[in-house]
Amino acid sequence: MRILATYNLKGGVGKTATAVNLAWLAASEGARVLVWDMDPQGAASFYFRTRPKVKGGSKALLRGKHDLDELVVGTEYDNLDLLPADFSYRHMDAHLKDRNRPVKQMLRLLRPLSENYDYVFLDCAPSISVVSETVFKVADALLIPLIPTTLSLRTFYQILDFLERKKLRHVELLPFFSMVDRRKKLHNQIIEELPAKWPRMLHTKVPYASEIEKMGVNRAAVGDYARSTPSAVAYRALWNEVKMRLGLV
Amino acid sequence: MANETLQFLIPARTPVESLKSELLQEFALADVGESQRRRLFYDTFDWRLFRHSLTLEEEQTDHGRRLVMRDLDSGAVQRWVDNVEMPRLARELSRGPFRERLLELTAMRALLPVAELRSHTYQLRLRDKEEKTVARIELELAALNGDARVRRLPKRFQVLPVRGHPEHTRQLTDFAAGKLALPPATSSLLEDALAAIGQQPAGYSNKPAVQLDPAEPAQHAIRRILASQLKIIEINVPGTCQYVDTEHLHDLRVAVRRTRSLLGQFRKVLPEAETAPFRQEFAWLGTITGPCRDLDVHLLDFDSYQARLKPSMQPALEPVRRYLVRQHSTEQRRLREWLASPRFRALLANWQKFIDTPDDGPPEASRPVRELADAKIRAQYQTVLKRGRSIGNKTADAKLHKLRIHTKKLRYLTELFRELYPDKQITRFVTSLKRLQQNLGEFHDYCIQIDALGAIADDMAQKKLAGAETMKAIKTLTGKLEKSKRQARRQYAEIFSSFDEAKNRKKARQLFHGKNN
Numbered sequence: 001m002r003i004l005a006t007y008n009l010k011g012g013v014g015k016t017a018t019a020v021n022l023a024w025l026a027a028s029e030g031a032r033v034l035v036w037d038m039d040p041q042g043a044a045s046f047y048f049r050t051r052p053k054v055k056g057g058s059k060a061l062l063r064g065k066h067d068l069d070e071l072v073v074g075t076e077y078d079n080l081d082l083l084p085a086d087f088s089y090r091h092m093d094a095h096l097k098d099r100n101r102p103v104k105q106m107l108r109l110l111r112p113l114s115e116n117y118d119y120v121f122l123d124c125a126p127s128i129s130v131v132s133e134t135v136f137k138v139a140d141a142l143l144i145p146l147i148p149t150t151l152s153l154r155t156f157y158q159i160l161d162f163l164e165r166k167k168l169r170h171v172e173l174l175p176f177f178s179m180v181d182r183r184k185k186l187h188n189q190i191i192e193e194l195p196a197k198w199p200r201m202l203h204t205k206v207p208y209a210s211e212i213e214k215m216g217v218n219r220a221a222v223g224d225y226a227r228s229t230p231s232a233v234a235y236r237a238l239w240n241e242v243k244m245r246l247g248l249v
Numbered sequence: 250m251a252n253e254t255l256q257f258l259i260p261a262r263t264p265v266e267s268l269k270s271e272l273l274q275e276f277a278l279a280d281v282g283e284s285q286r287r288r289l290f291y292d293t294f295d296w297r298l299f300r301h302s303l304t305l306e307e308e309q310t311d312h313g314r315r316l317v318m319r320d321l322d323s324g325a326v327q328r329w330v331d332n333v334e335m336p337r338l339a340r341e342l343s344r345g346p347f348r349e350r351l352l353e354l355t356a357m358r359a360l361l362p363v364a365e366l367r368s369h370t371y372q373l374r375l376r377d378k379e380e381k382t383v384a385r386i387e388l389e390l391a392a393l394n395g396d397a398r399v400r401r402l403p404k405r406f407q408v409l410p411v412r413g414h415p416e417h418t419r420q421l422t423d424f425a426a427g428k429l430a431l432p433p434a435t436s437s438l439l440e441d442a443l444a445a446i447g448q449q450p451a452g453y454s455n456k457p458a459v460q461l462d463p464a465e466p467a468q469h470a471i472r473r474i475l476a477s478q479l480k481i482i483e484i485n486v487p488g489t490c491q492y493v494d495t496e497h498l499h500d501l502r503v504a505v506r507r508t509r510s511l512l513g514q515f516r517k518v519l520p521e522a523e524t525a526p527f528r529q530e531f532a533w534l535g536t537i538t539g540p541c542r543d544l545d546v547h548l549l550d551f552d553s554y555q556a557r558l559k560p561s562m563q564p565a566l567e568p569v570r571r572y573l574v575r576q577h578s579t580e581q582r583r584l585r586e587w588l589a590s591p592r593f594r595a596l597l598a599n600w601q602k603f604i605d606t607p608d609d610g611p612p613e614a615s616r617p618v619r620e621l622a623d624a625k626i627r628a629q630y631q632t633v634l635k636r637g638r639s640i641g642n643k644t645a646d647a648k649l650h651k652l653r654i655h656t657k658k659l660r661y662l663t664e665l666f667r668e669l670y671p672d673k674q675i676t677r678f679v680t681s682l683k684r685l686q687q688n689l690g691e692f693h694d695y696c697i698q699i700d701a702l703g704a705i706a707d708d709m710a711q712k713k714l715a716g717a718e719t720m721k722a723i724k725t726l727t728g729k730l731e732k733s734k735r736q737a738r739r740q741y742a743e744i745f746s747s748f749d750e751a752k753n754r755k756k757a758r759q760l761f762h763g764k765n766n
Contacts (some may be wrong), residue, residue: 008643029345029346030346030348030350049381072412074414079328079329118346222507248345
């Protein structure tokens with residue numbers, strides 16, 4: 001089982017769209033996939049038409065009162081399941097802090113899933129917290145969508161600083177450009193500059209596109225309702241690149 | 250959920266449309282529409298998927314094609330992969346979880362079409378307030394495809410659960426069983442389809458269980474066992490000739506070896522004068538099928554050969570693969586000719602005639618089979634123990650090979666007569682024997698591989714088929730195989746002594762009624 005987290009300190013950069021679309025692509029290739037919507041805003045749950053509610057909330061969940069497996073629900077797609085969000089996840093940080101050794105606790109929750117799933121996507125909330133720090137420790141890779149803007153770059157460097165300070169070097173960092181608008185001069189400039197400084201960046205650029213925005217209307221993965229559009233093609237390319245980087249192809 | 254009935258049959262006279270109306274009146278269902286599907290079911294020659302209660306199908310609709318692995322009974326999707334054609338072998342699929350699972354189930358066996366259906370399906374979805382599907386219904390009208398006559402299968406009402414919503418599934422199944430009074434389906438769609446074309450699923454096994462009566466005269470029992478082996482040989486001839494996969498030849502050869510082993514061990518049960526020429530002919534069959542099998546094994550092992558080398562050296566081994574493929578093609582052509590020859594046909598026909606004509610003359614022909622099987626297994630077990638104990642660190646390799654042959658003979662005896670013994674005990678005995686056999690087999694394989702690589706290297710050098718890089722790769726690989734061979738040899742002592750433990754000997758003594766060990 002591979003654990004892939006979609007993360008950025010900044011909100012509105014396309015984390016959830018990435019988690020949902022890559023999870024859908026993985027499932028369409030024969031993988032059994034779980035998306036854990038860790039963001040109390042519950043956007044991934046919304047896309048999967050599921051009420052953001054978890055029995056007992058994050059406290060019960062982290063106490064191990066229920067196995068994660070019991071809380072999982074199916075989605076519109078075969079082999080793609082969801083662990084929904086819950087509004088109480090906003091206190092997850094405090095609940096995780098209460099536990100001794102949060103990483104161990106998180107792994108204890110995730111480990112039993114390995115028999116049922118090939119991939120777990122963790123769709124994280126936009127913050128730096130005990131939760132995100134724990135995610136950095138348990139995930140195999142961090143998918144970091146970056147809008148090519150100055151502010152977005154700033155948060156990326158903040159993430160890198162944080163990982164360096166905490167000596168979190170094992171996790172594979174997979175930043176990529178998201179919501180790219182080629183008509184904007186600044187976008188083009190940053191797309192040129194950043195890979196020169198950070199050559200391990202993924203090459204795929206997910207465009208800013210109305211098909212992606214329509215995910216909220218269709219409540220489905222882009223590839224499901226707009227299969228041949230540039231956005232669907234970009235997510236497919238992104239997924240192939242991720243698999244390549246993780247040695248899965 | 251596992252035991253809940255999810256599939257029901259729709260009586261032939263009940264129109265699907267009226268059933269659909271009743272459902273729509275009772276539940277707030279979304280009518281997703283109707284679709285035409287072509288469902289082509291696949292399995293291996295020995296029904297590996299069916300035996301795991303799974304089906305594999307290539308499903309084609311107007312929207313595209315997908316491969317689907319389903320649970321046989323519930324029809325629930327276990328895995329699916331989009332836009333992919335069914336490969337001949339699982340390993341030909343692109344890397345990914347679907348391939349890994351299919352490979353785990355089918356290994357080197359080819360995927361063969363077993364039934365083709367055309368179906369018209371009505372799809373309904375039960376949705377909650379969030380517009381989320383919480384259960385699905387499919388009303389399927391399937392017909393067999395493949396010949397001029399269309400054969401309709403019983404119409405099906407299927408509930409497909411969505412995880413986390415068992416209450417909705419129950420509402421639908423209760424309605425199907427209660428209000429609609431639909432009978433539960435007692436067999437799966439695939440089984441219905443196979444029954445309609447007169448096919449028996451799981452009809453082939455390379456380990457047929459011949460029912461034996463312990464008091465049955467030995468000759469009858471052995472002739473029946475030999476008949477079962479002849480069937481395995483015959484059924485695998487077409488697959489061997491067409492090279493469907495490597496296992497047809499493998500199963501054929503195993504059946505030949507079992508036959509030869511029985512002929513050798515039961516000389517006093519079968520008339521010696523008549524069996525002597527068959528012994529010779531089956532030895533010939535073993536010889537002519539050998540080269541192809543050896544090349545099959547090299548090709549099956551090839552990826553593991555490459556994996557033993559560092560990545561930069563791996564491509565240098567490719568000329569060896571090409572050489573093996575060419576050799577295989579030559580040997581396969583030769584084998585096909587042998588298997589079409591009058592000599593081979595005569596062997597099978599005469600052998601069948603011999604099996605069908607009992608002769609009560611030989612001294613042990615009418616001895617109860619259990620008694621004879623006990624004696625033979627005991628004697629062979631003693632031989633294995635005696636030879637096994639005599640092997641030390643410095644014993645010549647040839648002695649280990651001899652021991653391997655004796656353990657094989659013991660394995661054949663225990664497997665062929667296993668019906669005479671309590672299942673649990675005989676399985677335990679075979680398991681401990683298998684461990685020893687595996688060690689000896691590994692050691693033997695390394696010896697064969699090292700020798701074969703030497704011969705391949707010489708031949709390739711002579712024919713100028715290999716450059717310096719390839720020769721270096723072969724040399725490195727040989728060195729690694731030598732190391733593994735030494736390791737297998739070192740493990741032998743521990744594995745044999747575990748097989749030879751007093752408690753195991755005692756169990757064997759009890760099982761085969763022997764007195765002295």
